[in-house]
Amino acid sequence: MASASTSKYNSHSLENESIKRTSRDGVNRDLTEAVPRLPGETLITDKEVIYICPFNGPIKGRVYITNYRLYLRSLETDSALILDVPLGVISRIEKMGGATSRGENSYGLDITCKDMRNLRFALKQEGHSRRDMFEILTRYAFPLAHSLPLFAFLNEEKFNVDGWTVYNPVEEYRRQGLPNHHWRITFINKCYELCDTYPAPLVVPYRASDDDLRRVATFRSRNRIPVLSWIHPENKTVIVRCSQPLVGMSGKRNKDDEKYLDVIRETNKQISKLTIYDARPSVNAVANKATGGGYESDDAYHNAELFFLDIHNIHVMRESLKKVKDIVYPNVEESHWLSSLESTHWLEHIKLVLTGAIQVADKVSSGKSSVLVHCSDGWDRTAQLTSLAMLMLDSFYRSIEGFEILVQKEWISFGHKFASRIGHGDKNHTDADRSPIFLQFIDCVWQMSKQFPTAFEFNEQFLIIILDHLYSCRFGTFLFNCESARERQKVTERTVSLWSLINSNKEKFKNPFYTKEINRVLYPVASMRHLELWVNYYIRWNPRIKQQQPNPVEQRYMELLALRDEYIKRLEELQLANSAKLSDPPTSPSSPSQMMPHVQTHF
Amino acid sequence: MLGKGVVGGGGGTKGPKPSFVSYVRPEEIHTNEKEVTEKEVTLHLLPGEQLLCEASTVLKYVQEDSCQHGVYGRLVCTDFKIAFLGDDESALDNDETQFKNKVIGENDITLHCVDQIYGVFDEKKKTLFGQLKKYPEKLIIHCKDLRVFQFCLRYTKEEEVKRIVSGIIHHTQAPKLLKRLFLFSYATAAQNNTVTDPKNHTVMFDTLKDWCWELERTKGNMKYKAVSVNEGYKVCERLPAYFVVPTPLPEENVQRFQGHGIPIWCWSCHNGSALLKMSALPKEQDDGILQIQKSFLDGIYKTIHRPPYEIVKTEDVSSNFLSLQEIQTAYSKFKQLFLIDNSTEFWDTDIKWFSLLESSSWLDIIRRCLKKAIEITECMEAQNMNVLLLEENASDLCCLISSLVQLMMDPHCRTRIGFQSLIQKEWVMGGHCFLDRCNHLRQNDKEEHQRQLSLPLTQSKSSPKRGFFREETDHLIKNLLGKRISKLINSSDELQDNFREFYDSWHSKSTDYHGLLLPHIEGPEIKVWAQRYLRWIPEAQILGGGQVATMSKLLEMMEEVQSLQEKIDERHHSQQVPQAEAPCLLRNSARLSSLFPFALLQRHSSKPVLPTSGWKALGDEDDLAKREDEFVDLGDV
16 A cells, blocks of 8 residues: 555656556556557657757657657666657647757757647657658647547557446436426437537426527527536535527527526526626626627526626636746746746636636525526536536535546536647647646646545546546547537547546545545635645656655555554454354454444544 | 643632623624623633733624624733633633643733734724823734734723723833743742653753763764863853863863854764854954964864864855845745735735745745755765854854754654754754844834744644844954855855755655655745644635645544554453443544634634635736637527
């Protein structure tokens, strides 16, 4: 368990990270073989290169490129460096230097990765080795531009758990107590004809007919009508998500939409108004009228109260993350760390997202009114807000499987545009559609887990592996923009789910301090005093900056856990020996079965 | 020491006065005034403590759920503390039983803990001092431990207001005679007879034996000896009665310049290298005297420069390091960030929190202290050199640096007893002028020069260590000795490289260098010590969270393992069936908040705290902010 050997790793330096990852993924790795290979992975080429490590200087090595990864092994005796980078993580490949530069290894490649690092290689002039490497990398890192399949479709890994069965929408709604008197499950979107970016089953007010839904769809951007995300088990208030209403410059109204919102308001028998949280800053919401969008006005929606949450758009978030990278990679801004961090605005955005989610959760938890959340299209900020609020309200989502269901439901099935936001297999690194919205959500979750270290079943590694495979293209989980596209591509049949990997190896991702508490609402403190930059993720490539893994308190706890288990075993043995000696079993009130419940009460 | 057998200690407790609790806002109070419920609240006095003045119907503001309400009670001032006796006592008693060693209650402010007193006159906040012509409606007390108290005096009788306000101002601000400090009357009244065995108790370093014990513990006794030349403070009042010097050093040398210019031993490393300190020789103009000083120092250096002594590296902390003024300025700015009067102030400062922190320079000072200590550690551990710390009186930065070095290098110092002994050795016996640095005697002319230094130590162990600095003469830096030995100081580049290599290699390998512990000093790793600085701020409270959540899980597990161990032992010793479980004394971790154990729950409801202030301008990102997320296709609308 918490063995001293795990603490010897520093899991954040390049070399050990990769060693750990290969073993934790259960990849078959023959030590005599040069490069680890997944079933379905094929070696394309290998080359001698110089890896220009930003922390330890140039290192001579051999690089192997497969259809899944770039793998580098140091050829120097005093360095055990290994790089193991899935090609999916690459966002840009550039040539540096060349004929004009001096020196035999002046032909360079600069690879920009989506996970906050750059890789630089120098190659020999002879034999067009840089050109070869550039072309092969480009081909396999950006397969879509070359009519090649994403690696997930070639991956033949087998796991003893099937991650695709983790999320079953109807089962999840049943867990929430749905359908009930006020809410029904409709399959109107079975063939994605109502809304092509929504999933097939939707939960809608019982009193709204399918025809009503179709009419409402005409008034909501991309037909993303208000549907239920979560219902409070006791007070029956709900979180409903949708896109902006198509109000436009002229201030159009739609009676069906107005009526529909009123029906939602009434489902929990409260007389108070429906609360609408528009995730955008009000100026943006107003500006969106010019392109046909807008927000619910007081005039049209008498029974609703609207608040803006001031969360910025995907472009602002993308620039903010870029600035974070500037101050942490390769070198950490030293002299003015705090003001540099502030100038990235990253934590400020985190603060606003968390503040918005707290408001949603508080409103629902108080039972005062149901909540409707939207932004522009309801697939970025809306997903952040609903899923974070649900994480605060419902302890089920704080378990490993619960969290997988949450991601699968609020993000994947409701059409967060993963393909566009991440740019899987796509070479257009300047695409304005790309934005770290999901990363920002995971960061918020990390901030929460930091503030409540006993409330989550999963640990930091769980969040990091999710982010690693958000980019890797090894699993089908995050591919494509919506369920309809996934169905067309038969993703669940042709690819492996990330949850298969995680769930077949759950122990690695468990937080030892987890204490299950049902019905406890978690409100993080959205103050800069408590928000931190997630060093173990954003600065993990820098060997100088790493936190003790596991942290000393955790290590001590694991040792105690092991000691406790040992003592329990010893005690049981003693009891068995004693009861045998006494040969009077009925009078011995302390049997192992009595011992165990006491011990387990804490878990 | 303070704090033993305290609760219920009998001083002259006065008769109880009526008080009551009200959860209405002060504006509404008039209607309720007649319904005063009488309730007895007792003032706990320490042995020897005396009540000086008091006022009743004082309203203490309590911050809760971002609105304030008041609690009525009695405000008293004794010769030890200011105390508010509200009606909440009964409710608090439950919680307080968890803190058996708590001397100072939630509503107690010791006189020496008072930092600033403000009065509010017609909504205006003014610093209070001296004789007052007009008495305030509201009293705001900022404490040195960063608590903020607000008392409303609007409903208190005028006579009582005068008495309590002038009493508090007098007893917290007027210059005091040393003999009037409360601890003397306390010590007379309270019996204190503790046994000291250096293995289980704090070593006080007030006997020759204690020093010998420390020499033996660190194997320093091969090259260093404890001397009693200063017994009875014959030579110098600044130095302890007993201390340690290099064995060949003649004791007469100590007398020569009243202990100045003498290398005094602090600690020895496992490899034999030692940490020494020296107070500089007095600055002289006269050539003759300079000549005498020079030959004296030459003699000293000859002694410590030849085998068996290692090469000495001199570290002049009064000229090449932080100045006390810098530390004081930074701390004054820094502490203001935590002395928060209300919720609005908290959220207004939240948005620019990081730049406010940075502009205080406090964290940078912490980093520089840690870095200096790592540099010295490197010299001793990796280069096997002796390090001689040099400072005017060797009693400010010397104390700081030498105790940090020992914390990094000596695991014993990281135990509770070891840490207390370290404080005793380096700070108390080291002659740190606590009385002046804390200005305990309230000498107003010097107050503005007061200097403080507090250190959250390492990222893995945030032990508090505080030193308090005060005014030195202005001409502190230059001294003869510093120049003389500067040739021995390595060039800074070389130093930088050695430091980097040592630091990096320690952090990249997990090799155990004899219990060496080096803190991270990179920007993101030096953080505000939340448990100390945020502990009184209700807005910063994480209900059921914070580090205390994991700590209490750890304690629960320790308790469980212990009880299992006992059961096994019992089984081994007898065939007896174990008795029923001892009740678990630890509280449910979910009920604790991140402020535990400092401030008791200040928010009773589980409502979240919501930021009230808005968004800061994005500046150059404004263009992006205005862009559409996606092109909205208006075709089918």
